[in-house]
Amino acid sequence: MRSFLKGELKRLNILEGSVRSGKTYISLILWAAWVLDSPKDKNYLMTAKTLTSLKRNCLELLEDLVGTENFSYSLTKKEGLLFGRKIHLEGVSDLRSEGKIRGLTLMGAYCDELSLFTEDFFSMLLSRLSEPGARLFATTNPDNPHHWLKEKYINRAGELDLKVFKFLIDDNSFLPPDYIRELKKEYTGVYYDRFILGLWKAAEGVIYPLFANSPRDFIKEVPPEIVYATIGVDFGGNKSAHAFVLSGFTRGFKEVVILDEFYLNGVLSPAQLEVHFIEFVKKSKEKYPVFEAWCDNAETTLIEGLRTAAAKENVAVDVRPAIKGNVVNRIRLTNSLMSHGRFFVLEKCHALIEALSCAVWDDSSHDDKRLDDFSYNVDSLDAMEYSIEPVMQA
Numbered sequence: 001m002r003s004f005l006k007g008e009l010k011r012l013n014i015l016e017g018s019v020r021s022g023k024t025y026i027s028l029i030l031w032a033a034w035v036l037d038s039p040k041d042k043n044y045l046m047t048a049k050t051l052t053s054l055k056r057n058c059l060e061l062l063e064d065l066v067g068t069e070n071f072s073y074s075l076t077k078k079e080g081l082l083f084g085r086k087i088h089l090e091g092v093s094d095l096r097s098e099g100k101i102r103g104l105t106l107m108g109a110y111c112d113e114l115s116l117f118t119e120d121f122f123s124m125l126l127s128r129l130s131e132p133g134a135r136l137f138a139t140t141n142p143d144n145p146h147h148w149l150k151e152k153y154i155n156r157a158g159e160l161d162l163k164v165f166k167f168l169i170d171d172n173s174f175l176p177p178d179y180i181r182e183l184k185k186e187y188t189g190v191y192y193d194r195f196i197l198g199l200w201k202a203a204e205g206v207i208y209p210l211f212a213n214s215p216r217d218f219i220k221e222v223p224p225e226i227v228y229a230t231i232g233v234d235f236g237g238n239k240s241a242h243a244f245v246l247s248g249f250t251r252g253f254k255e256v257v258i259l260d261e262f263y264l265n266g267v268l269s270p271a272q273l274e275v276h277f278i279e280f281v282k283k284s285k286e287k288y289p290v291f292e293a294w295c296d297n298a299e300t301t302l303i304e305g306l307r308t309a310a311a312k313e314n315v316a317v318d319v320r321p322a323i324k325g326n327v328v329n330r331i332r333l334t335n336s337l338m339s340h341g342r343f344f345v346l347e348k349c350h351a352l353i354e355a356l357s358c359a360v361w362d363d364s365s366h367d368d369k370r371l372d373d374f375s376y377n378v379d380s381l382d383a384m385e386y387s388i389e390p391v392m393q394a
C-alpha cells in the first residue's frame with residue numbers, strides 16, 4: 001500500500017509467498033484502490049484458473065471489502081462493476097477466454113494464483129495491457145524454480161519493470177497462532193519449503209520424508225478397529241509389478257491403516273491375475289468390511305475380467321475404475337495424514353513399507369513428478385493411493 005501511495009508500483013506487481021500469508025487480502029485492497037484511482041472508461045480484467053475459483057478466492061472477498069454498493073458482478077455475464085469501472089471476469093482454463101481477451105485493450109489486470117496459468121496465456125495477457133500506465137497485479141505461491149513465471153519473469157524483475165512483494169505466513173498477524181501451528185504440520189518436504197517458507201524449491205529427494213526418516217513410527221503389528229476398508233489395484237506391465245493394497249479406516253475416518261498387500265513382479269496371464277485377485281478379496285472380506293476395489297483405469301479389459309471373475313465366484317465386491325486424481329495431490333494427502341499421526345502400515349506389508357521409504361522425486365523434471373524408472377516400487381504406492389483416494393473425496 002505504501003508503494004501505491006508513493007507512486008512506486010511497477011507495470012507488473014507480483015505478491016508471492018507462503019499460504020495464508022495475506023496476499024489475496026491485501027492485493028484486493030490494492031487493486032480496488034488502484035482501480036478507483038484509474039480512468040473510468042477503460043477495460044479491466046480479473047482472472048483465475050477458473051471462474052469458480054475466481055469467485056471463491058477473490059470476488060466474494062472483494063465484495064466484502066468494498067461493499068456491494070461499490071462492487072457487483074455477474075458470473076454468467078462474466079462482468080463486474082468496481083467503483084463504476086467495467087471489470088471483465090475470466091477463467092484461464094476456459095478455452096474460449098484466450099480468444100476473448102485477445103481482442104481487448106486493457107488498463108489493468110488482476111491474476112489470482114498466477115503460477116497455475118499457462119505461459120502462453122500470460123504473455124498474451126501482457127500484450128493486451130497496452131494502455132499508458134497499465135498495470136498488472138498478481139498473487140502466487142512458489143513452485144518449481146524452473147517454472148516459467150520464476151525463470152522468465154521474477155528472476156528478471158530488474159530488467160522488466162516488475163516488482164515482487166514477498167509474503168511469509170508468520171507476517172500474517174490476523175491468524176490465531178494455533179491455526180498457524182496446525183497449518184505448518186500439513187506440509188512436509190518440498191511443500192513445507194514452498195508453502196510455509198515461501199521458497200521456490202524443486203521437488204527432489206525423498207517423497208515421504210517423515211516415513212523415510214523413521215518408518216517404525218508408522219508401523220503397527222496389530223490393526224485397530226476397522227469400520228470400512230477398500231482395495232486398490234495396480235496392474236503390472238512389461239517391467240512393472242502387479243500390486244493390490246487393502247486400506248482400512250477407523251471410526252470417523254480418523255486413521256488410515258494399510259492392512260494387507262499382494263505384490264508380484266512377474267508376468268501373469270489375465271486368468272492367473274483373476275485367481276490372485278479373488279483370493280485377495282476373499283481373504284480381506286473374512287476380516288474386514290470391504291465392498292469396493294479401485295483399479296488402474298488404463299486397463300479396461302483387465303477390470304472387466306476381475307468383475308466377471310468376482311461375479312462367477314460370488315464375491316461381493318464392486319470392481320471400479322480408480323479416480324486417479326493428480327499424483328501430487330495424492331502424495332500431499334499421504335504426507336498430511338502422516339504428519340497428523342493418522343497413517344499406519346501393518347508390519348507384514350513389506351513391499352509397501354519399502355516403497356514408502358524409497359520413493360523419490362524425479363529431479364530431472366521441471367514439474368513435480370515421482371521418479372518412475374523402475375528403480376523402486378511405484379506400483380504399491382499407486383495401488384495404495386487408488387484405495388485411499390475415494391475416501392479423500394468423500
Ligand SMILES: Nc1ncnc2c1ncn2[C@@H]1O[C@H](COP(=O)(O)OP(=O)(O)OP(=O)(O)O)[C@@H](O)[C@H]1O
Pocket residue numbers: 017018019020021022023024025026139140141167172174175
Ligand atoms: N490485512 C489483513 N487484515 C485482516 N485480515 C487479514 C489481512 N490479511 C490477511 N488476513 C486474513 O488472513 C487470511 C489469509 O489471507 P489470504 O487469503 O489473503 O492469504 P493468501 O496469502 O492469499 O493465502 P493463499 O496462498 O492460501 O491463497 C484471510 O482469511 C484473511 O481473513
Ligand SMILES: [Mg+2]
Pocket residue numbers: 023024025057139
Ligand atoms: Mg490467496
